[in-house]
Amino acid sequence: MTRKSNGDAGGRSTIRDVAARAGVSASTVSRVLGGEYPVSTATRTRVMRAVRELDYVADARAKAIAGVGTPTLAFVLDDITGPSFAHMAHGVEREATRLGHLCLVCSTDGDTDHELEFIETMRAQRAAAVILVGGAADTAEYRARMSRIADSLASAGSRLVLCGRPPLDPGTPVTVIEYDNESGAYALCAHLLAQGHRRVLFLGGKPENTTAQGRERGYLAAHRAHGVDPDPKLRLSADFTRDAGHRLMRQALSQGLEFTAVMASTDMVAAGALTALHEAGLSVPDDVSLAGYDDIPFARDLYPALTTVHVPYEELGRLAVRTALSRTPDTPDEHLLLGTHVVVRGSVAAVGEAAGR
Amino acid sequence: MTRKSNGDAGGRSTIRDVAARAGVSASTVSRVLGGEYPVSTATRTRVMRAVRELDYVADARAKAIAGVGTPTLAFVLDDITGPSFAHMAHGVEREATRLGHLCLVCSTDGDTDHELEFIETMRAQRAAAVILVGGAADTAEYRARMSRIADSLASAGSRLVLCGRPPLDPGTPVTVIEYDNESGAYALCAHLLAQGHRRVLFLGGKPENTTAQGRERGYLAAHRAHGVDPDPKLRLSADFTRDAGHRLMRQALSQGLEFTAVMASTDMVAAGALTALHEAGLSVPDDVSLAGYDDIPFARDLYPALTTVHVPYEELGRLAVRTALSRTPDTPDEHLLLGTHVVVRGSVAAVGEAAGR
DNA sequence: TCCGTCGTAGGAACCGGTTGCCATGGGTGT
DNA sequence: ACACCCATGGCAACCGGTTCCTACGACGGA
Numbered sequence: 001m002t003r004k005s006n007g008d009a010g011g012r013s014t015i016r017d018v019a020a021r022a023g024v025s026a027s028t029v030s031r032v033l034g035g036e037y038p039v040s041t042a043t044r045t046r047v048m049r050a051v052r053e054l055d056y057v058a059d060a061r062a063k064a065i066a067g068v069g070t071p072t073l074a075f076v077l078d079d080i081t082g083p084s085f086a087h088m089a090h091g092v093e094r095e096a097t098r099l100g101h102l103c104l105v106c107s108t109d110g111d112t113d114h115e116l117e118f119i120e121t122m123r124a125q126r127a128a129a130v131i132l133v134g135g136a137a138d139t140a141e142y143r144a145r146m147s148r149i150a151d152s153l154a155s156a157g158s159r160l161v162l163c164g165r166p167p168l169d170p171g172t173p174v175t176v177i178e179y180d181n182e183s184g185a186y187a188l189c190a191h192l193l194a195q196g197h198r199r200v201l202f203l204g205g206k207p208e209n210t211t212a213q214g215r216e217r218g219y220l221a222a223h224r225a226h227g228v229d230p231d232p233k234l235r236l237s238a239d240f241t242r243d244a245g246h247r248l249m250r251q252a253l254s255q256g257l258e259f260t261a262v263m264a265s266t267d268m269v270a271a272g273a274l275t276a277l278h279e280a281g282l283s284v285p286d287d288v289s290l291a292g293y294d295d296i297p298f299a300r301d302l303y304p305a306l307t308t309v310h311v312p313y314e315e316l317g318r319l320a321v322r323t324a325l326s327r328t329p330d331t332p333d334e335h336l337l338l339g340t341h342v343v344v345r346g347s348v349a350a351v352g353e354a355a356g357r
Numbered sequence: 358m359t360r361k362s363n364g365d366a367g368g369r370s371t372i373r374d375v376a377a378r379a380g381v382s383a384s385t386v387s388r389v390l391g392g393e394y395p396v397s398t399a400t401r402t403r404v405m406r407a408v409r410e411l412d413y414v415a416d417a418r419a420k421a422i423a424g425v426g427t428p429t430l431a432f433v434l435d436d437i438t439g440p441s442f443a444h445m446a447h448g449v450e451r452e453a454t455r456l457g458h459l460c461l462v463c464s465t466d467g468d469t470d471h472e473l474e475f476i477e478t479m480r481a482q483r484a485a486a487v488i489l490v491g492g493a494a495d496t497a498e499y500r501a502r503m504s505r506i507a508d509s510l511a512s513a514g515s516r517l518v519l520c521g522r523p524p525l526d527p528g529t530p531v532t533v534i535e536y537d538n539e540s541g542a543y544a545l546c547a548h549l550l551a552q553g554h555r556r557v558l559f560l561g562g563k564p565e566n567t568t569a570q571g572r573e574r575g576y577l578a579a580h581r582a583h584g585v586d587p588d589p590k591l592r593l594s595a596d597f598t599r600d601a602g603h604r605l606m607r608q609a610l611s612q613g614l615e616f617t618a619v620m621a622s623t624d625m626v627a628a629g630a631l632t633a634l635h636e637a638g639l640s641v642p643d644d645v646s647l648a649g650y651d652d653i654p655f656a657r658d659l660y661p662a663l664t665t666v667h668v669p670y671e672e673l674g675r676l677a678v679r680t681a682l683s684r685t686p687d688t689p690d691e692h693l694l695l696g697t698h699v700v701v702r703g704s705v706a707a708v709g710e711a712a713g714r
Numbered sequence: 715t716c717c718g719t720c721g722t723a724g725g726a727a728c729c730g731g732t733t734g735c736c737a738t739g740g741g742t743g744t
Numbered sequence: 745a746c747a748c749c750c751a752t753g754g755c756a757a758c759c760g761g762t763t764c765c766t767a768c769g770a771c772g773g774a
Contacts, residue, residue, distance in 0.1 A: 012483070012513045014730060025754050030732055037733090040752065055509050060481035061418040061426070062730035065759050069418070070478065080450065086443045093437065093464055097471075102478070105462040107450055114454075121427065121459070124417035126369070152412050156369045242654055271658035278660055297599055301628035303635055303660035371760060382724045387762055394763090397722065419760035422729050 013054040022050035033058065064126070072102040073321065074122040074130045076115060080107045082240070082268065083296040084313050088133060088163070091317025099325055101128065119149055123156055129324035131161040135211030138166035150174040161324045163316060166210045167335060175327075176335045177320050181211055184309040184340035185218025186225075188291055189263055191307070191342055193226045196351035197261040197289060200230075203248050203273060204237035204265045212237065215265045215293060234259055245272030253280050260288060260351045267292035267299050267308055274302055274347075285349035295343055304346035311340050370411040379407035390415065421483070429459040430678065431479040431487045433472060437464045439597070439625065440653040441670050445490060445520070448674025456682055458485065476506055480513055486681035488518040492568030495523035507531040518681045520673060523567045524692060532684075533692045534677050538568055541666040541697035542575025543582075545648055546620055548664070548699055550583045553708035554618040554646060557587070560605050560630060561594035561622045569594065572622045572650060591616060602629030610637050617645060617708045624649035624656045624665055631659055631704075642706035652700050661703035668697050 019026040024043060031037035032047040039047075050056075063069045075092045077085045089105060096103040104122065108115040115132075122130050130153060136142055146168055150160040154173035162168075167176040192200050202219050205212030216235065223230040236252060238244035245264055249272065252259070262277075264270035270292030277284055284290050284304055292299060295310035316338060323334055376383045381400060388394035389404040396404075407413075420426045432449045434442045446462060453460040461479065465472040472489075479487050487510060493499055503525055507517040511530035519525075524533040549557050559576050562569030573592065580587040593609060595601035602621055606629065609616070619634075621627035627649030634641055641647050641661055649656060652667035673695060680691055 015732095016730080026731080027733075027755080028753055031753085034732080037753095038751065043753080055512060057477065057481045057513075059422065059483060059730055060478070061421045061483065062759090063481075063732080064418045065416065065422060065761080066730085066732045067759065068732070079447070080437070081440075081443050081447050083438075083440065083443075086438050086440075089462075090436070090438050090464065093462065094466075097463065102461060102482075103463065104459060105446075105450065106454070106460065107447060109451075120414065121417070124414045124420075125459075126416060126418065155412060156414075242658065271655060274660070275658045275662070298628060298655050301599065301632045302658065303631070305632070372762095373760080383761080384725080384763075385723060388723085391762080395721065400723080416760055419729090420762080422731085423760085423762045424729065425762070 012059075013056050015056070015058065018047065018050045018054055018056050021054065022046045070100065070102050071128045072104060072125055073325070074104045074106070074118075074125070074127040076106050076108060076118055076122075076130065076132050078108060078110050078134045080105065083298065084267075084294045084311065085133060087296075087313040088317040091314035091319075092131060092321050093317075094314075095318040095321040099321065101321075101325070116145070116149075119153075123153060123158065126156070127158055129159040129161055129321070131163060131320050131324065132165055133163040133320075134165065135205075135209040135213075136165055137206075137208035138210050138213075139208075142166065143168055146174070147172050159324050159327060161320050163320050164211055170333075172333070174333060175320075175323055176333075177316060177323070177338065178336070179311050179316060179338045179340055181214030182218040182221065184293065184311070184342075185215040185263075185265075186222045187218075187340075187342050188293065188307075188309050189219045189222035190226065191344070192261045192263060192289065192291060192348060193222060193228060195261075195289065195348060198228055198351075199234060199259040199261070201252055201257065201259040201262045202230075202235045202265070203245055203262065203269050204235060205240045205244075205269075207237050209240075212240075212265055219263060233257065240266045240268060242268045242272040245269030246276045247272070249273040249276035250280075253277075253282075261348065262288060262290045264290070264292045267294045267296045267306060270306055270308070270347075271298070271302060274306075285347050289348040289351075291348055299343075300345070302347070307345045307348040308343055309340050310343045312338060369416075370413050372413075372415065375404065375407045375411055375413050378411065379403045427457065427459050428485045429461060429482055430682070431461045431463070431475075431482070431484040433463050433465060433475055433479075433487065433489050435465060435467050435491045437462065440655065441624075441651045441668065442490060444653075444670040445674040448671035448676075449488060449678055450674075451671075452675040452678040456678065458678075458682070473502070473506075476510075480510060480515065483513070484515055486516040486518055486678070488520060488677050488681065489522055490520040490677075491522065492562070492566040492570075493522055494563075494565035495567050495570075496565075499523065500525055503531070504529050516681050516684060518677050520677050521568055527690075529690070531690060532677075532680055533690075534673060534680070534695065535693070536668050536673060536695045536697055538571030539575040539578065541650065541668070541699070542572040542620075542622075543579045544575075544697075544699045545650065545664075545666050546576045546579035547583065548701070549618045549620060549646065549648060549705060550579060550585060552618075552646065552705060555585055555708075556591060556616040556618075558609055558614065558616040558619045559587075559592045559622070560602055560619065560626050561592060562597045562601075562626075564594050566597075569597075569622055576620060590614065597623045597625060599625045599629040602626030603633045604629070606630040606633035607637075610634075610639075618705065619645060619647045621647070621649045624651045624653045624663060627663055627665070628655070628659060631663075642704055646705040646708075648705055656700075657702070659704070664702045664705040665700055666697050667700050669695060 015026045019029045073096050093103045106118045150172045153160045161175045163177050236248045292306045292308040295308045299306040372383045376386045430453050450460045463475045507529045510517045518532045593605045649663045649665040652665045656663040
């Protein structure tokens with residue numbers, strides 16, 4: 001008997017067990033399973049039978065270490081529960097499997113330490129690429145940390161991809177894919193202003209979050225372009241959740257803020273705000289117009305259907321994977337900026353007879 | 358110089374590179390990094406410096422094969438985009454990392470072959486557990502396939518977990534966690550009937566899907582319990598998507614079906630149906646009552662807020678991980694059934710003055 | 715001063731695969 | 745009938761770690 005015989009089923013069997021059962025060497029089993037090497041039909045049959053009887057599957061980790069593994073790719077996000085990121089995860093996952101990669105998903109719940117830890121784990125796993133998604137605070141500390149990670153991954157033959165995150169200093173080995181928050185918000189806000197609205201309430205995200213900042217910049221730029229001076233009191237912020245939108249809107253109403261339209265920084269925020277408006281007995285868009293951002297599927301089913309900005313999240317995920325994996329060592333660092341477009345539905349009306357509250 | 362020297366950064370470095378740089382043997386490096394073994398302070402310092410200079414991280418695959426790896430756990434679902442499954446994925450992911458496991462996520466888009474392939478890959482990865490989620494067709498072929506997978510995983514020291522899927526024959530090494538679709542649907546439908554509704558339109562999922570079947574059974578059972586004979590014409594089915602709900606409802610309206618309430622098999626379906634009702638100029642709940650199932654966060658933001666059945670998806674995911682990982686070889690096979698409860702919101706009213714269409 | 719012991723570090727086997735290189739044996743051409 | 749060639753399969757090294765076992769040096773005690 002071999003050093004560790006393994007009769008039949010029960011306990012993972014090794015390639016040596018298969019070899020013993022088939023009466024051949026381990027190399028032969030490997031070659032039969034590998035495919036290319038010429039093996040006689042009789043031997044192949046015996047080996048395959050042994051494989052079947054033992055229900056043998058080669059250990060992927062061992063294969064990986066020997067250099068013939070399934071490559072892996074990591075996807076790190078704040079919270080898989082958010083519809084927009086979920087769509088992105090879907091795109092990533094689809095494209096990864098299409099390209100024969102495994103896909104590790106991790107949500108960090110916004111915890112920076114957890115994120116760091118996870119990236120380190122991914123480096124240990126020798127992931128082909130690490131995709132980070134979602135806005136973050138663009139601090140010096142952030143840049144330093146990310147640069148270190150980028151270098152670290154690059155030197156290990158991997159690649160850092162930032163999606164919708166603040167880009168790093170030029171020269172850092174990183175792929176950046178952004179969707180144009182500012183332009184999208186600009187276009188959306190311009191649409192509101194074109195409808196005659198002059199007091200547009202902005203419901204933002206975390207002030208330090210670059211996605212939130214970009215959308216707020218678009219809001220401000222549109223006002224300037226239309227010669228409207230935006231009232232700072234009309235800019236509220238919390239985070240990108242439905243509850244934040246609900247809370248902020250209740251607060252705005254109870255404070256007696258005057259506005260004829262609301263621009264939420266997220267469809268989720270818009271959903272919460274919409275409910276708060278309904279609860280206050282206000283009609284959308286007759287009393288107040290409302291717009292969101294992201295164009296999540298549910299935006300169509302709000303009542304009234306939500307005017308919003310479409311962001312191609314799934315395509316974004318696909319793109320992130322594709323650009324990261326199709327790299328050759330001398331590919332220049334890419335920085336892609338994806339466009340967005342306004343989707344007009346029923347939640348915005350011209351400021352007309354009923355002039356808001 | 359060693360067989361493959363690796364001066365400093367650039368190209369992943371091995372433990373031998375670190376050892377060479379620190380002037381010690383690989384075993385010593387391993388021990389310094391491992392922690393427990395006594396190493397002199399001077400040596401430890403030198404090794405740690407070399408590790409830092411080379412930015413070394415031990416290869417997780419190699420560690421795994423040597424028996425000291427981070428355990429991994431796989432989560433397979435139809436589509437991460439669906440809000441309910443996304444919440445479950447979140448629960449799984451959180452609990453997995455809490456227990457120090459890595460979490461592989463794969464969506465199969467309902468493709469059985471793809472699912473099979475992925476499970477095989479997971480077995481090759483020596484995943485500690487494979488969690489399958491989402492209803493499926495309960496055919497003889499399904500049972501045979503799943504039993505084989507369960508045995509196969511069990512014999513490799515792994516574990517199959519079915520979440521919201523048809524259970525297998527007793528004796529199969531599998532953990533089953535179900536949420537009680539029939540009871541939930543029963544309670545919900547009873548609520549509708551108690552409000553005086555007698556013609557309740559049921560918008561189902563795929564007829565072969567066990568989740569859809571369970572909810573339909575609850576619908577029927579509630580009718581029987583209330584002495585109401587359900588009209589078969591009032592049972593439509595497609596799938597669990599928002600678009601299906603929208604389409605089915607349009608169809609029902611154009612066919613002139615008579616009903617005073619709608620019970621959708623999913624909140625997503627309900628959302629689509631609600632929009633179709635609005636488009637037809639019908640008011641909910643004044644003209645028609647509407648109820649969903651799943652209690653996704655958005656259910657509150659539909660207008661009117663959706664009466665639905667709450668399913669603890671995140672908790673379900675946590676539970677799946679916990680029961681799967683806390684197993685000892687002689688733990689009996691578990692079969693958990695989680696309860697649900699009806700959440701009453703504004704989309705259902707007593708059948709009153711306005712008697713539907 | 716000599717010996718025993720403890721602390722420390724290295725050598726080598728092993729984890730489960732892959733693959734380069736070589737030996738063997740049967741078949742074929744002349 | 746002899747030589748040659750090619751098909752086939754085994755040995756051993758290697759991938760990047762861990763860990764058992766052993767050797768060596770320093771120290772303390774007798």
